[in-house]
Amino acid sequence: MFDIVSFIPRAVMQGTPLLFGSTGEILTEKSGNLNLGIPGIMYVGAISGVIGSFFYEQSVAGQPLNGFLAIAIPMVCSLLGSLLMGLIYCFLTVTLRANQNVTGLAMTTFGVGFGNFFGGSLIKLANADVPSVALPATSAFFSKHLPFAANLGWFGKIFLNYGFLAYLAVIIALLASYMLNRTRPGLHLRSVGEGPATADAAGINVTAYKYIATCVGSMIAGLGGLYYVMDYACGVWSNNAFGDRGWLAIALVIFTIWRPNVSILASMLFGGLYILYLYIPTGSHMEVKELYKMLPYVITLVVLIIVSLRKKREDQPPASLGLSYFREER
Amino acid sequence: MEKQKQPLLSIAKREALPWYKNWLIRGGAILLALVFCGIITMLLTGLNPVEVFRTLFYGAFGTNRKIWVTAQNLAILLGISLAVTPAFKMRFWNIGAEGQVLIGSLACAACMITLGDKIPNGLLILISLLASLLAGALWGFLPAFFKAHWETNETLFTLMMNYIAMQLAAYFIIVWEVPKGSGKIGVINQSTNAGWLPVIGGQRYLLTILVIAILTGVMYIYLQYSKHGYEISVVGESHRTASYAGIKVTRVIIRTMVLSGAICGMVGMLLVSATDHTLTTTLVDGRGFTAVMVSWLAKFNPIGMIFTSLLLVVLERGATEISSVFSLNHSFADILTGIILFFIIGSDFFVNYTVHFRKNRKEGK
Numbered sequence: 001m002f003d004i005v006s007f008i009p010r011a012v013m014q015g016t017p018l019l020f021g022s023t024g025e026i027l028t029e030k031s032g033n034l035n036l037g038i039p040g041i042m043y044v045g046a047i048s049g050v051i052g053s054f055f056y057e058q059s060v061a062g063q064p065l066n067g068f069l070a071i072a073i074p075m076v077c078s079l080l081g082s083l084l085m086g087l088i089y090c091f092l093t094v095t096l097r098a099n100q101n102v103t104g105l106a107m108t109t110f111g112v113g114f115g116n117f118f119g120g121s122l123i124k125l126a127n128a129d130v131p132s133v134a135l136p137a138t139s140a141f142f143s144k145h146l147p148f149a150a151n152l153g154w155f156g157k158i159f160l161n162y163g164f165l166a167y168l169a170v171i172i173a174l175l176a177s178y179m180l181n182r183t184r185p186g187l188h189l190r191s192v193g194e195g196p197a198t199a200d201a202a203g204i205n206v207t208a209y210k211y212i213a214t215c216v217g218s219m220i221a222g223l224g225g226l227y228y229v230m231d232y233a234c235g236v237w238s239n240n241a242f243g244d245r246g247w248l249a250i251a252l253v254i255f256t257i258w259r260p261n262v263s264i265l266a267s268m269l270f271g272g273l274y275i276l277y278l279y280i281p282t283g284s285h286m287e288v289k290e291l292y293k294m295l296p297y298v299i300t301l302v303v304l305i306i307v308s309l310r311k312k313r314e315d316q317p318p319a320s321l322g323l324s325y326f327r328e329e330r
Numbered sequence: 331m332e333k334q335k336q337p338l339l340s341i342a343k344r345e346a347l348p349w350y351k352n353w354l355i356r357g358g359a360i361l362l363a364l365v366f367c368g369i370i371t372m373l374l375t376g377l378n379p380v381e382v383f384r385t386l387f388y389g390a391f392g393t394n395r396k397i398w399v400t401a402q403n404l405a406i407l408l409g410i411s412l413a414v415t416p417a418f419k420m421r422f423w424n425i426g427a428e429g430q431v432l433i434g435s436l437a438c439a440a441c442m443i444t445l446g447d448k449i450p451n452g453l454l455i456l457i458s459l460l461a462s463l464l465a466g467a468l469w470g471f472l473p474a475f476f477k478a479h480w481e482t483n484e485t486l487f488t489l490m491m492n493y494i495a496m497q498l499a500a501y502f503i504i505v506w507e508v509p510k511g512s513g514k515i516g517v518i519n520q521s522t523n524a525g526w527l528p529v530i531g532g533q534r535y536l537l538t539i540l541v542i543a544i545l546t547g548v549m550y551i552y553l554q555y556s557k558h559g560y561e562i563s564v565v566g567e568s569h570r571t572a573s574y575a576g577i578k579v580t581r582v583i584i585r586t587m588v589l590s591g592a593i594c595g596m597v598g599m600l601l602v603s604a605t606d607h608t609l610t611t612t613l614v615d616g617r618g619f620t621a622v623m624v625s626w627l628a629k630f631n632p633i634g635m636i637f638t639s640l641l642l643v644v645l646e647r648g649a650t651e652i653s654s655v656f657s658l659n660h661s662f663a664d665i666l667t668g669i670i671l672f673f674i675i676g677s678d679f680f681v682n683y684t685v686h687f688r689k690n691r692k693e694g695k
Binding site: 116117298 | 341342343423425476480481482483485486487489490491493494497498500501502504505616619620622623626627658659660661662663664665667668669671672675676678679682683
């Protein structure tokens with residue numbers, strides 16, 4: 001009845017963009033920056049990659065693509081696009097000390113608009129009949145999986161049947177987790193998020209840490225957008241298709257109580273919850289599906305409340321989250 | 331001679347600027363942003379930027395009808411911004427206006443659908459109003475309750491509440507869909523107009539505009555001159571100061587957010603029963619988030635918000651016109667809005683801080 005072997009891979013593929021997004025946001029938040037621009041950044045990451053590969057596919061004009069370039073060009077474009085967004089955010093909030101919530105929301109407006117505008121322009125350039133840009137050749141490289149995965153039965157389907165970006169997401173999350181908890185830069189980063197004044201007094205360069213953490217976080221989140229278009233959506237960009245996943249990634253940050261390694265499983269759980277309604281038989285009551293779609297948000301809310309009720313110190317958000325740091329203001 | 335290392339730039343907080351300098355800096359930033367937008371437009375589309383801006387103004391104010399639509403959009407955005415302002419003044423980062431408005435709309439639509447034609451119209455409107463106020467208030471109360479008692483992060487809480495409201499609306503839209511299977515409600519009570527707010531002066535949008543105009547005045551007085559307004563400012567400055575002064579912080583937080591949510595709910599009702607007469611999940615259309623920026627850009631001053639919301643609405647309406655005239659994508663508006671916001675947000679720095687360059691001490695000392 002409940003087809004678990006087909007459910008899990010879909011949940012994982014649904015969860016991977018969220019994993020990228022939440023890992024990026026956790027790094028950012030650990031530096032004390034609450035970046036509500038993540039949804040916008042993920043759009044920019046996605047569209048930058050699409051633009052890159054669109055022009056690459058156009059330039060070779062029907063010839064088979066060079067595998068390395070087909071992957072490298074969209075990756076580099078995507079990383080650069082989201083890096084730029086991260087820099088804008090940092091410049092405004094760290095250097096100019098603007099309000100983080102407002103800056104983040106403006107970034108999301110800008111980023112989503114940027115994605116849809118250039119998406120729309122490409123659609124016009126491509127002269128397509130449908131309102132989308134399709135890059136099947138590039139996507140084929142991104143979603144290539146191990147050739148023998150299909151022969152391994154359910155094991156292959158559940159564990160080996162993904163494009164390389166999905167594994168990269170897991171690796172990045174593990175690395176981020178290791179970095180935060182086991183290394184000196186990680187310790188410094190956390191101290192910047194907890195008490196920038198104290199960190200500053202201890203000789204840590206607060207500005208540099210905030211910049212680097214936020215920009216790297218943005219780049220990781222941008223890859224989530226790239227994964228969505230190139231692998232999950234099979235290289236088809238259509239406007240607004242990415243939807244609210246960026247906000248879901250921010251929800252995941254709370255859900256995992258700021259732990260990238262927990263996020264690996266949690267993002268898959270969220271991915272599962274996101275598509276659960278497709279697998280639950282509801283008969284003629286289509287409306288119930290809408291209530292299932294509420295689950296990720298309700299669960300996040302419950303976790304948020306429980307964490308604040310328990311008041312365990314290691315579960316709290318970084319103490320200076322959302323506040324700009326100004327050394328002279330004591 | 332001892333050498334002292336001095337940074338190239340030093341930044342200091344400055345005293346409050348006189349209001350005209352303050353507005354000069356902001357105006358300058360907007361002007362700079364518009365020039366920048368013009369250049370971007372030219373580079374992206376190859377169009378003459380002057381032509382683009384002319385079309386932008388035509389889109390917002392070109393015809394009588396356009397002016398009315400602009401005014402209605404302005405009223406709704408301003409209404410939501412007014413609603414979130416008391417909470418922001420208290421440094422309560424409510425980004426859940428989207429959900430609070432939508433849940434108000436849902437409550438109103440629910441009354442119109444289930445009670446339409448069963449009770450007199452006046453009573454129905456009254457009940458819808460009450461339901462919307464209560465629904466919005468509940469959506470404001472929940473995050474405030476947890477924030478006040480357990481310091482639960484309100485930004486994230488209200489963000490989640492948005493989606494819960496959205497899915498609830500999606501659920502009921504399918505329950506009430508007309509015709510079955512369409513996934514839409516369509517116009518509610520189209521034949522009887524039950525629960526529709528009356529059209530005054532022959533203008534469909536006039537009532538909304540008047541209500542919000544009154545609300546603007548009331549909110550200004552409430553924040554500026556009432557005891558509640560004063561308490562809100564004190565709690566915003568420091569919870570400790572507030573409790574030393576005998577203000578019950580918990581109560582102020584909850585009361586303010588209930589008020590905030592209730593006004594959002596009322597705006598939701600205006601959307602459903604005065605203009606749209608239907609319910610969709612995208613009814614609020616991101617204005618709950620835009621309102622955060624409107625309120626903040628005006629430094630939480632209701633009068634200033636008229637101008638900031640006007641700026642954003644004109645951009646939005648104008649960019650719609652641009653996109654249809656020059657067959658550009660509609661999202662062009664969002665890009666322009668984003669750029670202008672970045673400039674205004676950035677300009678705030680120069681209002682609050684001064685930058686000194688390192689002085690060259692060549693004369694030697």
